[in-house]
Amino acid sequence: MALQLFIIFAMLAFGELVVWLTGVRIPSSIIGMLTLTLLLKLGIIKLRWVKSASNFLTGNLAFFFIPPGVSLMLYYGLIKSQWIPITVSIIISTILVMASTVWTYKLIRKSNGNHRK
Amino acid sequence: MEIIENKYFLLALTFGVYAVSKYIQKRTNFVLLNPILLSIAAIIIFLKITGIDYSKYKEAGAMIEIWLSPCVVALGVPLYQQLDEIKKQVVPILVSQIVGCLVGIISVVFIAKWLGATDEVVLSLAPKSVTTPIAMQVSELTGGIPALTVSAVVCTGIFGAIFGLSIFRLTRAKSAIGESLSMGTASHAVGTSRVMEISPRFGAYAGLGLSLNGILTAIVAPTILEWIM
Known part of the structure; x- marks a missing residue:
């Protein structure tokens, strides 16, 4: 060890x-x-x-994120007053990142594959 | 009441709450009952009810948090194990990471601004997709609130871990490797932990996405934010 x-x-x-x-x-x-x-x-x-x-x-990667996550309670006021922009932007942006990354990867892989064939 | 402010008590609480949360998810199999989300909520409620100050919890939590960096280093092992496979697809991986990095920063900034978030909050949200140490650094450098950034990072990770696989199904990409990679790009280590549950091979790709987007974001975020803010 x-x-x-x-x-x-x-x-x-x-x-x-x-x-x-x-x-x-x-x-x-x-x-x-x-x-x-x-x-x-x-x-x-x-x-x-x-x-x-x-x-x-x-x-056990995820476990180590618990203590930093608890710091959320410090920003209760700020988060409460702007919770709509905060949550909506995080959700939509995360979806956009996932979709754009996976589509780009797929697109280039496909065109590369065709070249080799 | 002082005994419950003791660091060993708070550490035991954190491990115990996580163990129970994992058990609850296993039993119910309900994605919304994400163990990290449950644990964070339970600990915050506990601290609020008992009136323990966050700074007391932070002392205990720091002992767990310090292992985040070794965790990122440890991702070098699955990365090494997939190295030969990765070498064959350097171009698609790199280009998709650049796209994901730019989309991640620009989209969150515009949406948050448009919905009326203050500049300080917008800057704190900008590096939300990358792993905590990088996100905090970027936030500090550009005028955000690093601790708020940490919260945004954790929320992004939890959202990705819970809904990521369903989102990928909707994209119809049907590429397990591309999806794992994108999970790391969008939702860093928490997203990585989700695909690691499926297989270490996919975990390696998520780890790669996490590190590449981390590096790219550290390099380009300050400049991009200067342009678009």
Whole structure:
């Protein structure tokens, strides 16, 4: 377990280092995720060294969003006074993102496929 | 009453409420009874009734919240496992992510503005589709309220996790990979957790959507918001 969590946190620490050195506005977690993928690909990190910690974390992803979600109660007044624009824009925009992304993906995949044939 | 403000008590409450919420969803199989939504609602009601200050809960919650970043790192594993498959479709993935990123920011800004939201709220909603650390950063940078952004991010995630699969059915895209990818693009880690339940392979695509949209949003959101606000 120690090795598993060491690797995960080492990736985060590396991400922090990159942010500190270069000042990029990408979160350390995303840099850590991509670095982990790269090191697995290069064979420097073996899959079995991180597999169980990764399974545990990715399998319970949603749970970790509960505490930030509770902060909703701080904005009760603001949300109450503007709840229509807030909820309507979130709902419609989320639907639009899903539809536009999946359609674009499908469209390009299809045209690529035809080229190959 | 002080005992219930104890951090171990509040941590136990959070785990317990989530366990019960998961059980309720399993038993009822009713999508609206989303475990995160139920847990958040139950904890807020508990804090309101007992009069415990949010800052007390935040101390305990921070110990859970700190695991959000390791969770994002851990998504590197399913991503690695799908790498060969992903390499074959770099163009459709990248282009669809750019489209999704732009649609996500621009649509929420125009709709919220049109319905009369104040600038501060509009800016807080703009990065709603991406994972919390990025969304907070963007919000802070552009003049939004980072904590309100967190709420918007969680709501977007829960909405996507509950209704995403039905929405995809309506789009008639019939592409499990495209749908998983778009779930990550639109509803970040909470949406990803939903497709992860179906299979880790789809989870990998959602994780990819989450990270690509996160990176794209971090890069383009400040500039786009300057143009359209």
